[in-house]
Every structure is written in C-alpha cells, then in structure tokens.
Amino acid sequence: xxxxxxxxxxxxxxxxxxxxxxxxxxxxxxxxxxxxxxxxxxxxxxxxxxxxxxxxxxxxxxxxxxxxxxxxxxxxxxxxxxxxxxxxxxxxxxxxxxxxxxxxxxxxxxxxxxxxxxxxxxxxxxxxxxxxxxxxxxxxxxxxxxx
Numbered sequence: 001x002x003x004x005x006x007x008x009x010x011x012x013x014x015x016x017x018x019x020x021x022x023x024x025x026x027x028x029x030x031x032x033x034x035x036x037x038x039x040x041x042x043x044x045x046x047x048x049x050x051x052x053x054x055x056x057x058x059x060x061x062x063x064x065x066x067x068x069x070x071x072x073x074x075x076x077x078x079x080x081x082x083x084x085x086x087x088x089x090x091x092x093x094x095x096x097x098x099x100x101x102x103x104x105x106x107x108x109x110x111x112x113x114x115x116x117x118x119x120x121x122x123x124x125x126x127x128x129x130x131x132x133x134x135x136x137x138x139x140x141x142x143x144x145x146x147x
Contacts, residue, residue, distance in 0.1 A: 023131065023138065037110050040106070048073055051083060081111060
C-alpha cells in the first residue's frame, strides 16, 4: 500500500506536473524492489497523525501539549517519523516514543523510505527545491537494494 498508493501517487504527480520521468522511473524501481526492507517484521496498522512536525505542536493555556492539524490515516507506526526532518523534536521525544512503540528490526534501513514520501510531497507542493533530497533517497535505496 505504501509503495503503490503513497509513494506511487507522489511519483505520478511529479511526472505529470514537472514531466520528471527520471524521478518517476527510479521511484518505480524502488517500489518494485523495496520488499526486503520489511522482511521479518509484522506491521500492525495504527492511527497516525500524518503531519507530525513542530508547526503542528503547541500548548494550551495550562501548558499541556496540543497536537494540531492532523492528516490521520492507519499505517505503519514508523511512517510517523517521515516528517521529523522538519520537526525539531529532541531526543527525549524519540526515547519516549520507543518506550511505547519499540523499534522493530531494520528500522534504521526503513526510516528514509518514510522520509521520501514527504520530500516527494513537498516537491509537488512547493517546487524543485525538494527534488534533490528525494532523488538522493531513491538512489541510495536503489544502491542498497542492488536494484
């Protein structure tokens, strides 16, 4: 689902909007070859915020944390870290998170795969400034997977 409907959708937008057949074709190769990144884990879908970054976090008048502007969906909990590149969360956030939802084998190898969705989305929304980050992640995975 993630490959076809999340990454694939963004790749198709990039091709349609910018005529970017390079990122589309490389991204499709990644989607077809990414299954080994999920070997030996069981994914139990959970409710995700979907847009978890520092701009969507504040506090109420009592100083209690409030999370805003959700883009909720059910998915792999690791997908929540895709926006952490612009979140500004400290180490205590991740430590606390992993106490509740422990890291699964291969987390470090999958982390940038979830980051890729947001770089592609930002490329499609805000322009070419995000393209190089997206293509770099795709190319790194293609090398890692020998695809």
